Amino acid sequence: MTLQNIIEIVKESFPDKGEPRIIKEIDLAQKTFVEETDVTKDRAALSGLSSGVSFDLPSGYLKVKRVDFLDSNNKVIDHPLIYNIEFDKITFDATDYDITVIPSSIAKIIINYVPRPADITSRSDSFAIPQEFIPAIEAKVMERFYALFPTITTTDKNGNSIMVKDWNAVHYWVSIYDKYRIEAKKYVNMIDSTTPYITGSVDNYTVTPQVVGNI
Secondary structure, three states: OOHHHHHHHHHHHOOOOOHHHHHHHHHHHHHHHHHHHOOOOEEEEEOOHHHOOEEEOOOOEEEEEEEEEEOOOOOEEOOOOEEEEEOOEEEEEOOOOOOOOOOOOOOEEEEEEEEOOOOOOOOOOOOOOOHHHHHHHHHHHHHHHHHHOOOEEEEOOOOOEEEEOOHHHHHHHHHHHHHHHHHHHHHHHHHHHHOOOOOOOHHHHOOOOEEEOEO
């Protein structure tokens, strides 16, 4: 399913809604899905470890999932430091003494994080989430539109023709969205539980890494 497919599906039920509004809802739906499921992922290596303990987080990050510390042989060091995240920065410290730079025993620090999806602004844009979860975006948009706009013609007690909202359709699309949301969370949990710690080259470990520096 593509973005163009979803636009056409929505237009079939809501022909009076313009494409810019539909695209805006698609963009919002994808961002909501990612925030609720953590289904996107990326990794970045910090730079300047010998010059401080506080670093900018990767641009566009949504949340940090894990921090890995590597020695000079690219082996993971288990929990050598604690860290705090505030105002888009990550700051490290030791549990029993103060530090002003990252200890030399730590050669690399890798941030595993959920990236915020890029804005969707046109029908030629692509989704950031795995293909199997794109129907969730359709479901969220349809849920929103049915909840916002009346689609059923009926009569009031005076016999006047009125338009009302189709709440059965809203509940249906909520159920479809929830099904994909639950499946996405299972998918993420499976990946998180089976992702091996680093035992080899960090080049094999990182996925399109960006390097971010210290303050």
